[in-house]
Amino acid sequence: MSAEPERHEENHAALSPTGTQDVEHVGPVLDGELIDDTLPQPRTRAASGRRTKWWRTWCGASGRLWRSGPLLRARSVAAYRARKAPLDVVRLIWFVLRGNGRWLVKFWNWATYADLRADARRARLAGDSEARRTAQELIRSDATARWAKVGIALRRCVITLRVAAPVVALLWLVDSVMDRADMWPWLAQMYADLTAVWSALTVVIPVVLVLAPIAWAVAAAFEGRDRAPGAGWLVRPDRADADSWIDERMISKALAHLGISPLDRFYKDGGELAYTVVARKDGDGTFAQIRLPLGVTADMVAARRSKLAANLGRASLETWPTKGDEDGLLDLWVADKGVLQGGAGAWPLVHEGQVDVFEGVPFGLSQRGQVINAPLVGVNWLIGGRPGQGKSAALRTLLLGAALDPTAELWAFVMGESPDFDPFAPRLTRYRMGMDDSVAEAATQALADLLSEMERRGRVLGEQPGRPPKVSRKLADKRGLGLHPLVCGIDECHELFQHPKYGKKAAELAVRLIKRGRKYGIVLLLATQSPTKDSIPREITRNVSCGVAFSVADQVANDGLLGSGKYSAGIRATELRINTDRGTCVAVGITDETFELVRTFYVPFEDGADDVTPVIARAMELIEEAGREIEAGARPQIETAAPVAVDHLADIAAVCAGEKRVRTQVVLARLIARNPEEYDGWTLRDLTAALAAHGLAPAKSDGNKVIRADDLAAALADRQRAGADESREEDRDSAGSQGLIPDRSLTQSPWTDQRKHDSGTAGTQQRDISENPRQQGGETTGPDSLPGDADGS
């Protein structure tokens, strides 16, 4: 405290000038302002606040950018390259040296005709004097030609020198004796140009002298590089699987160590593989297509799949070397590590949605991670694999999809005691489950009925305008025709085909159906544990369009399900591990790809989890909304489902009556007015097709398309004549037995069968449709007639 006044005085003393006592001395006066820092300082604070805010934003943005994906990748690649730099430099030097070495060898081989000499040597060892002489003559003639070329080149140099030297000497002489100002202007100009050229050369030559060795080194490094194709800089160290990331280099390396001798020779000779499709991301993996060198086929690579998988750092299941369009083209798809272990997720239609079976049913995820909409109409399916790997679940998914199409009719037969399809009962027109003979009999009868139905459908199709070759959505929607999709699933079908009493017949019927039913909207879905030639007829395995193999034990089962030759082509369900890969299958025919590795959707129905019943409930609602129902009484019989065929030609003639020619649009309008049920929805195309069926075509009149009354009259007369001839023929052949007499059971209509089975197996009472099949020990509780319209149309 006492120190303060003293310091004050000292300050005063320091400020007082000497000798002036009575003047009050103060320090220098400074202009200032009293600032009360307790008061707010708005402007300064706001400005600095803005600066801070801006700074924070900038820091945040640059931080985000710094941590962003591309920069992170660029940084990690840069850091990786920096770490590798010393090694890279050493490698580069080695490449340059090796490149020069390779050039030397090439030059030596060229200069000494090493290749021709080798030919001559081989010929001598083989005792082929003719070949040896040819090689020696080639060496001689080549040497003569080569020296001749050298001679010509030398002569040209000498001539050039001879002409150029005197000119240069003369120019130098003139320039040294004459002043440029005294020269003719053109001569002076020429000297000026020459000087300019010379100055340019003095600049360019040193640059070239510096660049040439660099270019030489680059070219030598290129020549001396590792011969495995694929760019090393593609390595992505930031990836978790950087050690096994797939690019051309990795693939080439992996192929080089398969132990295929022609491939090894190819690499030894410095060959480089040609990639017709470079490695690129394809769904959940990488795809590349490689043209294999001489002597190597895709099958040879496929046969060494596990070695290839090991070389690529993958599991066998993740490595798919298959034959491309040609034997020498290798299609290679390699899954991202571990990706196939995840399931396909929930079935997309489990909670909502409807299906058009003509468009397909969501079946699973392909190896590319895309949803596969599996075709149903126009194909047949054979699903197989070891027990408990997902066959029934896959069949159930397909049938569930079909159930969500209100126009589809579903039949199901389970040749064993399994409740897998019980929840379908309300939606099934026929359903039998069990191991007894009656189930085999019912299934065989169903196949026979399907065959009869197929024949009926063939006739109905033949009567349609333009004779369409197959059932389309449009035709399937025409209620009265009875051409709706009819899907019949048989689980554990080997039990049926091996049945001592019905097996042979069932197999025969199934083969006929598979061969011919596709066009008529009749689909057979077969599932089996045992796809051998004894349990499934060869003709079935040969003719099904969609083959699905879950984990199978051997090549026989594999090819039985997927088609012969598939195993050797690398399409192998044997690689699927039992239980581990449950629900994953190899499928052919379900897309345009040669094969698909499918993780199938799973709709649970086990251990108290039941997602199937709600879907079936929805399917029933859809049927109701569409005005259809599955009830025996309201169903039309198959045989009578086809309406009385409408005579299109007669109708057209009728609407044109009294007029010489009528425009096609007018004819169409009149047809619709005459019989809307038949002609509503017809287009000019349908009309043209209906005419074409009788050899007619619209004519042109004043730029319009017309139908001429004369043409119609002639066509009607022709038809009448042909009809008369036909009936005469029939009279002659009164036995009416041309062609094969179909088996009796084939002539029975499904309806007849349904009526028969309405009462269940022999001795049982007719069941109420609300009965539970389980209570019946596998009896059908489903309604047993075809879906149709509520109105019975």
Ligand SMILES: Nc1ncnc2c1ncn2[C@@H]1O[C@H](COP(=O)(O)OP(=O)(O)OP(=O)(O)O)[C@@H](O)[C@H]1O
């Ligand atoms: N796609 C799938 N995803 C996940 N799990 C599945 C899948 N498919 C089937 N599973 C599981 O596998 C079990 C067996 O399936 P499923 O009954 O369909 O096999 P299966 O091959 O028909 O057997 P079996 O030949 O004995 O009838 C199912 O209970 C289910 O747990």
